[in-house]
Amino acid sequence: MSTPSSKSPSDLQRLGGIFTKALLGIAIVLFGLEFFIHRHGVVSAEESFMFPALYGFLAFLFIVQVGKWLRLMIMRKEDYYD
Amino acid sequence: MISHMPPGLIMILAAFLLPVIPHVWRQIYMLGAIALSAYGLFLGAGTHLVWTVLGLDLILYQADALSLPFAIIFHLAAALNVIYSWHDRDWQQHCASLSYAGAAIAALHAGDLVSLFVWWEATAVTSVFLILASGTERARKAAMRYLLFQVTSGVLLLAGAAILASTSGDIRFTKMDLGDAATWLIFIAFGIKAAFPFLNGWLQDAYPEATPTGTVALSAFTTKLAIYALARGFPGTDILIWIGAAMTALPVFFAVIENDLRRVLAFSLNNQLGFMVVAVGIGTELALNGAVAHAFVHIIYKALLFMSMGAVLHQVGTIKASELGGLYKKMPFTMVCCIIGAMSISAFPLFSGFVAKSLTMSALGDAGIIWAYFVLLFASAGVLEHSGIKIPYFAFFAHDSKIETGEAPIGMRVAMGIAAFLCVGIGVFPSLLYSILPYAVDYHPYDAGHVTSQMQLLIFAMLAFVVLVRLKLYPPEIPSVVLNSDWFYRRLAPMVGLPLLRMVMLVWSGLLQQMRGLVNAIWDRLDRIMHSPLAGPTVSGRAVLIQAGLLTLLLLIAYAAAG
Numbered sequence: 001m002s003t004p005s006s007k008s009p010s011d012l013q014r015l016g017g018i019f020t021k022a023l024l025g026i027a028i029v030l031f032g033l034e035f036f037i038h039r040h041g042v043v044s045a046e047e048s049f050m051f052p053a054l055y056g057f058l059a060f061l062f063i064v065q066v067g068k069w070l071r072l073m074i075m076r077k078e079d080y081y082d
Numbered sequence: 083m084i085s086h087m088p089p090g091l092i093m094i095l096a097a098f099l100l101p102v103i104p105h106v107w108r109q110i111y112m113l114g115a116i117a118l119s120a121y122g123l124f125l126g127a128g129t130h131l132v133w134t135v136l137g138l139d140l141i142l143y144q145a146d147a148l149s150l151p152f153a154i155i156f157h158l159a160a161a162l163n164v165i166y167s168w169h170d171r172d173w174q175q176h177c178a179s180l181s182y183a184g185a186a187i188a189a190l191h192a193g194d195l196v197s198l199f200v201w202w203e204a205t206a207v208t209s210v211f212l213i214l215a216s217g218t219e220r221a222r223k224a225a226m227r228y229l230l231f232q233v234t235s236g237v238l239l240l241a242g243a244a245i246l247a248s249t250s251g252d253i254r255f256t257k258m259d260l261g262d263a264a265t266w267l268i269f270i271a272f273g274i275k276a277a278f279p280f281l282n283g284w285l286q287d288a289y290p291e292a293t294p295t296g297t298v299a300l301s302a303f304t305t306k307l308a309i310y311a312l313a314r315g316f317p318g319t320d321i322l323i324w325i326g327a328a329m330t331a332l333p334v335f336f337a338v339i340e341n342d343l344r345r346v347l348a349f350s351l352n353n354q355l356g357f358m359v360v361a362v363g364i365g366t367e368l369a370l371n372g373a374v375a376h377a378f379v380h381i382i383y384k385a386l387l388f389m390s391m392g393a394v395l396h397q398v399g400t401i402k403a404s405e406l407g408g409l410y411k412k413m414p415f416t417m418v419c420c421i422i423g424a425m426s427i428s429a430f431p432l433f434s435g436f437v438a439k440s441l442t443m444s445a446l447g448d449a450g451i452i453w454a455y456f457v458l459l460f461a462s463a464g465v466l467e468h469s470g471i472k473i474p475y476f477a478f479f480a481h482d483s484k485i486e487t488g489e490a491p492i493g494m495r496v497a498m499g500i501a502a503f504l505c506v507g508i509g510v511f512p513s514l515l516y517s518i519l520p521y522a523v524d525y526h527p528y529d530a531g532h533v534t535s536q537m538q539l540l541i542f543a544m545l546a547f548v549v550l551v552r553l554k555l556y557p558p559e560i561p562s563v564v565l566n567s568d569w570f571y572r573r574l575a576p577m578v579g580l581p582l583l584r585m586v587m588l589v590w591s592g593l594l595q596q597m598r599g600l601v602n603a604i605w606d607r608l609d610r611i612m613h614s615p616l617a618g619p620t621v622s623g624r625a626v627l628i629q630a631g632l633l634t635l636l637l638l639i640a641y642a643a644a645g
Contacts, residue, residue: 012408012479020548026541030534039531042447042455046535052459056539059463060546067338068557074565075339081563081572082220 027053086130088143089122089153090187093160094204097181105171112164112180119187120157123150129193138253141193147520148374149190152310154518155378156187159302159385162501166389167295168493178211179299186303190310194253195243195268198311202239202271205304206232212296213288221291227568228288231281232304235274242267258315269316275308276359277352279328283568285352286336290344290401294392297344301351301388306377309358313373318365326363327457329356334464339557340564343401343473344391347384350427350469353461354380360458361442364449367521372441374519379426379434379508386423386501387473390416393490393498394477403472403559408482413489417478419498426505428470428540429462431533434505437512440527463543470540471547476559 034050041047096115103111123145131143145153160183167176185208189201206229213225245264247253258265270281277285289300316322330353337349354376361373393416394409395401410417422433429435439462446455489495508515516523550556565573605624612621621627 011411012482015410015479016551020552023541023544023548026537027545030538030541033534034538037530037534039535041535043452050538052535052538053542055459056463056466056541056543057546059460060467060543061550063334063338063464063467064546064550064556066335070335071339071557071560074336074569075560076563076565078561078563080565 086125086143087122088131088188088191089119089157090184090189090191090201092119092122093184093187094181097177097184100177100180101173103173106168108173108176109164109168112176113161115180116157116160116164116183119184120154123153123157132193138196138247139194140197141254142197143191144193145191148310148314148370151374151378151518151520152190152306153187155381156183156190156303156306159183159299159381160187162385162389162497163295163299163302165500166298166392166494166497168496169491170295172215174211175215175293175296178208178215179296182208182212182299183303186307189307193255195239195246195255196253198255199236199240199243202275202307203233203236205307206236209300209304212299213292215293215296216291218291224288224291227572228284231274231284235271238267238274239271242271255314257317260316260319260321269319272308272311272315273325275304276312277305277308277329277355278325278359279332280567280570282329282333282352283566283571286345286348286566287568289348289351290342294396298385298388298392301347301384302381305351305355306381309355309362309373309377312359312362313370317362317370319363322359322363323451323454324363326356326359326361327454329353329359330461331356331457331464334461334468336564336566337464337468337472339562341403341559341562343403343406343477344388344395345564346403346468346472347387347391350387350465351384353465353468354384354427356461357439357442357458360454361445364442364445364451366445366449368441368448368525369445371516371519371521371523371525372438372443372445375438375441375515378515378518379438379505382501382504382508383423383426383434386419386498386505387427387469389494389498389501390420390423391473391477393494396494397487397490398485402561403476403480404561406477406483406485407480408478409485409487410478412485412487413478415489415495416498417474419495419502420474420478422502422505424470424474426509428466429536430509430540431528431536432506432509434508434515436536437509437515437527440532441525444525459539463539466540466543467547471544 030053031050039047039052041051045051093115096111100108100112125145127146127150129141129144131141133140133142160180163179163183164176167179170176182205185201185204189198189205192198192201210225210229210232213221213228242264243253245262245267249264258268260266260269274281285305289297292300312322333349333352337346337353340346340349358373358376358380361369361376391401394406394413397413398406398409400406426433426435429439443455443458446458512527516525547556608624608627612627614620621630
């Protein structure tokens, strides 16, 4: 609680670094497991190499990109309805 | 005697005494009322109370395998809400939330459409006070719009029930086939409360305007009551798969750009309802188990997320992403609970969302509805984006907002702790949940292939987030309003309606003027005739002329009658 606020940004950056490394670590493990574990898919495409990973990655990028476009159309000032 | 009362009714009756009970004792008393109501569930399956009135058999207490899991979770949610609002001295809100939960529980046990209607409306008129309790003008307006939609839903339900009563005389609440006017009316009534696309504006409009504790209560009951009603009335209705799939996918994009974090959760709630609606639409035993299991765990983790955001709002006074950030050191317990809720809703293995959502996804695969399967898979990445990442990230990390605050009151933390414990508990021991589902379950979510698939989807979606943040491509939060389907009646209707109304008034006043001119012209002619007739005496005034005319008419009628 008593951490000086000037130190916080670096703390947040440090946390971000740990988080990224942890994610990358898990991603590498999942990549490795792909050679040993047979995943059942509803369709055969789903069983192809790292399919869920690719689907998740691209879906995320797509959602954020569409969100950005949507902002141009349906974002208004905070007092729009007032 | 109490055990034969419909569960929930006792909570509504108990709410009447709340104003005279002092604070803290009031909370204990409410927990007692909820426990007493839950005790009624031990009566088990069957029809326990029927009241014949006006030739109709009103089935006030009927229980079966479908109502039980909903009844359990509704009681649990009501109890969590009492604990969460322990600090709150405002008896009006406690009154509203206890009777609201009671009405929702009573609705679960209504065996006919008329009783269902009564409780259906009761949930509307009790819950609206949770929005009004915010005390702002914005909240008041949102509450009125909310009430309008909720009451409309009830009226449609009653209309459908009335048609059924007059045509078949059968108002029992059982499976219906969508076809005639009555079933469509009932379907749309359920659809409003389930926040179908374009009928969903009230949800994102009103829920985030309620008090911090009020939103938690709201998030649990109304929409899940609608899911229960759909599961009982319209299982296996194909159109629900389309509707549900749209519900899972569309709110995702709105949630990305919404700045109010409780409104983000409202969009997320809409997306989650989509999964349940799809499951009801598939209608197989596995799918219906999926819908019920999803509703069950969803109530807990959604309440947990709303509780954590409510705690932030309670402590900081704002819930706008653009004003928050870096609270992880100030509110570490809330942060951990929020992340547990976020991981549950994102369906990480070992968390409750995973064991529930797997049922629906497997049912979709078994039914061979591939397009919907991939839409829901896409929506799963969307859930991770807005509820899994955005909520905890912008509230507790992102940047240092320099806000000085501390942890939320103890009651809030205890409630969050219990909810978080349940999220993990159900995730680790899914058999506990599976044992109360409507159909026997032989399902094992934790096989290696399934777990790695889900982990790949989630971890690589999170990596996409990290990449976007590091490249500074992730959209920053901007103080703003995101237009939703409520725009149609808040802006478009006045925009089109007001000029239209003005035009009608213009035409009307023009017509009136023309008429007045015509009447004046006729009088002018008559005046001239009166003052200078061709023969005979002049007539002294209009009144005399009218009298003369009327007397002449009378004379003619008398002649005709005599003749």
